[in-house]
Amino acid sequence: MIATIAATSAAALLAAPAVAALGHRALRRSRNxxxxxxxxxNGIDEQGFVRxxxxxxxxxxRGEDLANPVVLELHGGPGASTAIFGPRTRSWEKHFTIVRWDMRGTLKTLGRSGPEGQGEMTFDRIHADAIEVTDHIRTRxxxxxxxxLGHSYGSAFGLRLAREFPERYxxxxxxxxxxxxxxxxxxxxxxxxxxxxAAGKRKELAAVxxxxxxxxxxxxxxxxxxxKLLATSDPLTLETMKKIVMGSLWFSPLHSLRELGRFLKGMTLSEQITQGTVGFDDWADGTTFELPFFxxxxEKDVLTSPELARRFFDDVQAPVKAFALIEDCSHFAAFRHPERFLELLLAHVRPLVTGESALAAEV
Structure with a gap:
């Protein structure tokens, strides 16, 4: 889905006069x-490959103080790295140490050994990888x-990891x-x-x-x-995809022009992973969590229904739990409004895991 929109957005970016487009990109990347x-x-800025x-x-x-709580982020897609949002979420690193991981089939991991070197591309394999990444970070x-922190498709992994391993999270x-x-x-x-x-999209309507x-x-x-149709049929989601997602990739200081194409290839390669979740039932798997749950x-997400998320949340039993809607957002809410998301982390999550008061943790 993102791959198709990304390809269209990339073409539009490159359709501008090449010198002007690349010059603007170089300036923005330098600023970022x-x-x-x-x-x-006591900060850390460490990127590299781990087996x-x-x-x-x-x-x-990445983070400004290693004494801060550690957040392991599981990206969505599958195959859509969230490392591209580094400049947008820079303020998070004042209060948390943020760990971002390109799963197998994703961007820099894909570039390391190519499509043929990604091994088994299944939900179960990446679930096992996530446990290994968790333990690597705990040790490191x-x-x-x-x-x-589970984002989009990454939250499918997140629910299962949180339910199964409260001793790790x-x-x-x-x-x-x-x-x-x-x-x-x-x-x-x-x-x-x-x-x-309503839009008169007869061909797309027939396909659905x-x-x-x-x-x-x-x-x-x-x-x-x-x-793809969920995203492109909704103006707010489509705008977010073009401006926030593709804009972040285009201006990321961590990613090259070659990696723009690799981002798209990784999304397509990773489509197969979704077959592993078709029969999942989160209610049947269990609504009891032995850790705080948020x-x-x-509020306007057309891809992952906030109403369905709320119904599941209402049935969750956890030591502490909270639900919040982020206004003027469809999908990618945390990255469209990163400061609002940080406010929620500081109000609900950081005080709980550090023992500090919420008032002491200001943006």
């Missing part, structure tokens, strides 16, 4: 590189537990939270059909109507097509 410098005495699950995988660890940073935070219910809720697809009819009524029967390609969702 300066913004991302960490010079504090995880039998292959070299890219991990970034000498911490008992880390905050687990101090809290779970889900955003753009994927809730699987074995196909019982069809509201996202029905809302898409309404938007397509032709899908099997039970989404568990869809192929990975059909699932990607459906997700969901911060975009």
């Amino acid at each position: 590189a300066s913004l991302m410098k960490i010079t504090s005495r 995880i699950g039998g292959i070299e995988q890219w991990i970034s660890i 940073l000498a911490v008992d537990k880390v905050v687990l 101090s809290a779970y935070v889900g955003t753009d939270q994927n809730i699987h219910d074995a196909g019982r809720d069809d509201s996202v697809r029905q809302a898409l059909l309404v938007r397509l009819r 109507e032709a899908l099997h009524p039970d989404e568990r029967q869809w192929t990975a390609r059909e699932r990607a097509m459906h997700a 969901l911060f969702q975009g």
Whole structure:
């Protein structure tokens, strides 16, 4: 889904006079590189490859104070690295040590050994990788537990890790939270059909109507097509994809022009991973979590329903829990409004995992 939109956005960027476009990019990347410098005495800025699950995988660890809580972020897509958002989320690193990991099939990990060197591309394999990454970070940073932040498809991993391993995680935070219910809720697809009819998109409407009524029967390609239409049929989501997602990749000081294409290839390669979650039922898997549980969702998200996330949240039993909607956001809420997301982390998460008061943790 992102790959198709990204390809269109990249073409538009390059359609401008090449010298002007590349000159503007160089200037913005230089500014972002300066913004991302960490010079504090107890800070960390470490990126590199670590052998995880039998292959070299890219991990970034950044923060201004190693005494801060550690956040392990699980990106979505699958195949959509969140390292591209570094400049947008720079303020998070004042209060947390942020760990970002390009999963197998994703951007820098994909570039390390190519498509043929990614090994098994399945949900179970990446789930196992995530456990290994967690333990690597706990050892590397000498911490008992880390905050687990699941974004979009990464939240499907996040729910399972949080449920299974409360001894490894101090809290779970889900955003753009994927809730699987074995196909019982069809509201996202029905809302898409309404938007397509209203827009007179007959070809797209026919394609969605032709899908099997039970989404568990869809192929990975059909699932990607459906997700693409969810995003492109909604103006707010499409704007976010173009300006926030592709804009962040285009101006990222960590990523080259070659990696722009690799981002797209990784998204396509990773589509197959979604087959591993088609039969998931988060209610059946369990709504009891032995750690603090938080969901911060975009109020207008058309890809991962905030209503469905709220229904699941209401059934969750956890020592502490909180739910919040982020206004003027569809998908990618944490990156469209990173300061609002940080406010939620400081109000709910950091005080709990550090024992500090919320008033002491100001942006």
